[in-house]
Amino acid sequence: MTQNEKKIDEFTGTETTGHEWDGITELDTPMPRWWLIVFYVCIIWSVGYWFWYPTWPTFSGDGERGGTVGSAQWTQYKQLEEAQAEIKALRAEYESRFEAASFKGVQSDPTLYAFALAGGKSAFGDNCATCHGTGGAGASGYPNLNDDDWLWGGTVDDIYQTVSYGIRSPHDETRFSEMPAFADILSDSEISDLAGFVAAKAAGVDMPDIGATLYADNCAVCHADNAGGDKTLGAPNLVDAIWFYGGTQGEIEAQIKKPKHGMMPAWQDRLSENTLRQLAIYVHSLGGGE
Amino acid sequence: MVVLLGIYYLAPFMRWDRGPHAPDQAILIDMTSSRAYFFFIDIWPQEIYYLTGILILAAIALFLATSLFGRVWCGYACPQTVWTDLFVWVERIVQGDRAKRQKLYKAAWSIEKLWKLGLTHFLWLVIGLLTGGAWVFYFNDAPTLLEQIIHFDVPWSVMGWIIALTGSTYVMAGFAREQVCTYMCPYARFQSAMFDKDTLIIGYDAERGEARGKHKKGDSWEGRGHCVDCTACVQVCPTGIDIRDGLQMECIACGLCIDACNDVMHKLELPADLIRYATTSSQDTRKTGTALPFKIWRPRTFYYAAIIAVVGAAILYGLLNRSLAEVHVLHDRNPLFVQLSDGSVRNGYDIRILNKTLEDKTYNLEVSGLNGLEMRVQGAGNLQAGALPVFAGSIGHFRVFLSAPKPGETRANIVFTLTDDQGVQYENYESVFVSGMP
Incomplete structure (x- = not known):
């Protein structure tokens, strides 16, 4: 391989690169002229671009969140803000109408109702779906919001209160109740009898034996004589088909001995009043609302 | 134009x-x-299949025209x-x-x-x-x-x-x-796939034209063809072909070569139509001296016409019997079903009712296929399944809950039926009622 010496290919008359492999040489075909022109124009263009648009990343500086602001004063953050302002302006009309309307009023106005459901669904996905699931179907320990069994009440107002202040949350207005751990109060055999009584009652069989007395003495004060629960206390209905922590003998015993207590945060300080109301209406619409 | x-x-x-x-x-x-x-x-x-039908019609009509007249x-x-x-x-x-x-x-x-x-x-x-x-x-x-x-x-x-x-x-x-x-x-x-011997094309009468050659005024036409090789036909051709070589793919049948050649023939005081619209068959029979009438009905044209009639009738039938309302049902996937406190099961459905008429209507939605099914419409105000309002030319979107005592099978087939306020029944929509994991 020699340098500084032009090698011309015999057949094509084109200059070669001088590289040779087993007698095969590579033609040094120049770039098409138009391509080169476009290339140079791009380079010139890029210089202007550097100054016109935010291009240089810096750790601090004039630009929002670091970086230069080009002479066009355009940033993606500004673009986002503008787009959001547009959407807010579009929503403003509905927001104010929604704010002025009662829950009943919203539920009878197709436009406002659709607005509430859309907002509620989006807020639900962002905030509630983590525990209750995207469809609100819940999981063991996290209530299913689609069914018609409500621990603390299923009217829109009840749901609004629960969402706003939470259950066993640090908020002063929180819904609160706590089932005692009966492992310290009753013996194992008594707990077993009690669990058997509750399971049988849920299945529709009344057993007027020792379990009934135990139930009346220990449980009825919160869960009611007919075991239908008490929504003001958050005491679950024990005779319906829905079990929060499971309905087998063993699961019931475990819950009597050392009850699990779920905690739901208060959302009042985190979400706007309109969002809370939208959430209440949305959850109510899932199918089980009272 | x-x-x-x-x-x-x-x-x-x-x-x-x-x-x-x-x-x-x-x-x-x-x-x-x-x-x-x-x-x-x-x-x-x-x-959109109506549009497809119209395109098929247009294509076959084009085929027919091509096989007849090139x-x-x-x-x-x-x-x-x-x-x-x-x-x-x-x-x-x-x-x-x-x-x-x-x-x-x-x-x-x-x-x-x-x-x-x-x-x-x-x-x-x-x-x-x-x-x-x-x-x-x-x-x-x-x-x-x-x-x-x-x-x-x-x-x-x-x-x-x-x-x-x-x-x-x-x-x-x-x-x-x-x-x-x-x-x-x-x-x-x-x-060319649509062409046959009876298709009208632009053709050069080689029998009469050959052998071509330059012609001086006064020379005899005996023993030579009528083509004087003036290339007028080639010069006027917009696609640049020589029609005397026979029909070619490029020929768009504009007929400019016919006009050009006839001008020349006229000057030479020869009969016109050395190049002319003709069928290949008639070119052949002309050699024997018999004129052949232009044949319109051939198996090929008959097939094309038959297809046009069938497709046209199908579109017409479709348009005349077009359903003026449709119901579409989408079963909820999340949750698939909901266990209710009294032991029964509830399923949710997204229902869309398409009102294709130009007036506002109310529709009646019914469901069958399972004993004890109860329907509830979820929506603003007091919506009833018997009177679902849908604006003219729009789609009404409804949330419908069905509940039923837990059925034996985990998936029961059910059918939604839509009737309008005049009692006209539209196509049914089959869906499922799920009550347990399979």
């Missing part, structure tokens, strides 16, 4: 009253609300030809005939040349703009859009289409011309 262009430009301005809820433009393809209107018909996007579509009705003719006409008026044009192109740049070429291209662009401008009227309310265009207050989508169509008209009719027919048009490639 004037008729075709007139239809193209004026059609979007025709009005057709459809009541207060629909546009009153006779022919309108409304992309934003996804509807197409054609006089008394309005097509929803899922009924390439008449190309020569007379194809937009490429119509617009090319229009552009050539402009060129001829501004720059003069072919000889003058050639001279103008070769001439050095002068004010006259600049003016003539500039005017030609300006007029071409104006025609292109009118073409592209007219096209967008089919997709928008024409008078409103015209006003917007006059005020230069046009949405970007419309502007883009106008620019693109103006550009393509300008390039295709101004520069590409018959290159499009030869190199781009797929129809040119397969049209």
Whole structure:
């Protein structure tokens, strides 16, 4: 391989690169002229671009969140803000109408109702779906919001209160109740009898034996004589088909001995009043609302 | 040509009253609300097969015309030809005939040349703009859009289409011309499949013309053909073929060679029609001296006509029996089913009711297939399954909950039935009622 010496290919008359492999040489075909022109124009263009648009990343500086602001004063953050302002302006009309309307009023106005459901669904996905699931179907320990069994009440107002202040949350207005751990109060055999009584009652069989007395003495004060629960206390209905922590003998015993207590945060300080109301209406619409 | 262009430009301005809820433009393809209107018909996007049917009809009609008369579509009705003719006409008026044009192109740049070429291209662009401008009227309310265009207050989508169509008209009719027919048009490639011996084509009478050769005035015509090899037919051919070599793929049946040859024959005081419209069969029989009548009914044309009749009837039947309402049901997937406190099970459904009529209606939705099914409609106000309101020409969206005592099987098949307030029943929709994991 020699340098500084032009090698011309015999057949094509084109200059070669001088590289040779087993007698095969590579033609040094120049770039098409138009391509080169476009290339140079791009380079010139890029210089202007550097100054016109935010291009240089810096750790601090004039630009929002670091970086230069080009002479066009355009940033993606500004673009986002503008787009959001547009959407807010579009929503403003509905927001104010929604704010002025009662829950009943919203539920009878197709436009406002659709607005509430859309907002509620989006807020639900962002905030509630983590525990209750995207469809609100819940999981063991996290209530299913689609069914018609409500621990603390299923009217829109009840749901609004629960969402706003939470259950066993640090908020002063929180819904609160706590089932005692009966492992310290009753013996194992008594707990077993009690669990058997509750399971049988849920299945529709009344057993007027020792379990009934135990139930009346220990449980009825919160869960009611007919075991239908008490929504003001958050005491679950024990005779319906829905079990929060499971309905087998063993699961019931475990819950009597050392009850699990779920905690739901208060959302009042985190979400706007309109969002809370939208959430209440949305959850109510899932199918089980009272 | 004037008729075709007139239809193209004026059609979007025709009005057709459809009541207060629909546009009153006779022919309108409304992309934003996804509807197409054609006089008394309005097509929803899922009924696009009507358009397919019309395209099939158009294709077969083209096949039929081709097998009968050769390439008449190309020569007379194809937009490429119509617009090319229009552009050539402009060129001829501004720059003069072919000889003058050639001279103008070769001439050095002068004010006259600049003016003539500039005017030609300006007029071409104006025609292109009118073409592209007219096209967008089919997709928008024409008078409103015209006003917007006059005020230069046009949405970007419309502007883009106008620019693109103006550009393509300008390039295709101004520069590409018959290159499009030869190199781009797929129809040119397969049209020979529709040709047979009885298809009317442009043909050179080789029997009479050969052996060709130059002819001096006064020479005898004995022992030679009538073709004097003047190449007039080749010179006028827009696609640049020699018709005396027989029919070729490029031939668009414009007939310019016929006219050119007849002029020459007339000067030579020979009978006309050395090149003429004829069928291959008649060329053959002419040798034997018998005239052959033009055969219209052949198996091929019969098949094409039969297909047209069948497809046309199918479309007509479809349009006449078109359902004016539809129900679509989507079973909830999350959650699949809900256990209720009394032991029964509830399923949720998204129901869409399509009201294709031009008036507001209420529909009655019923469900069957499982014992003890109860239906509840979830929505604003007091919605009842017996009276679901849907506005004219729109889709009503409803949430419906079905509950039933836990059935034996985990998936029960159920059927939704839609009737309108007149009691007319529409197509049923099959769905499922799920009550447990499979």
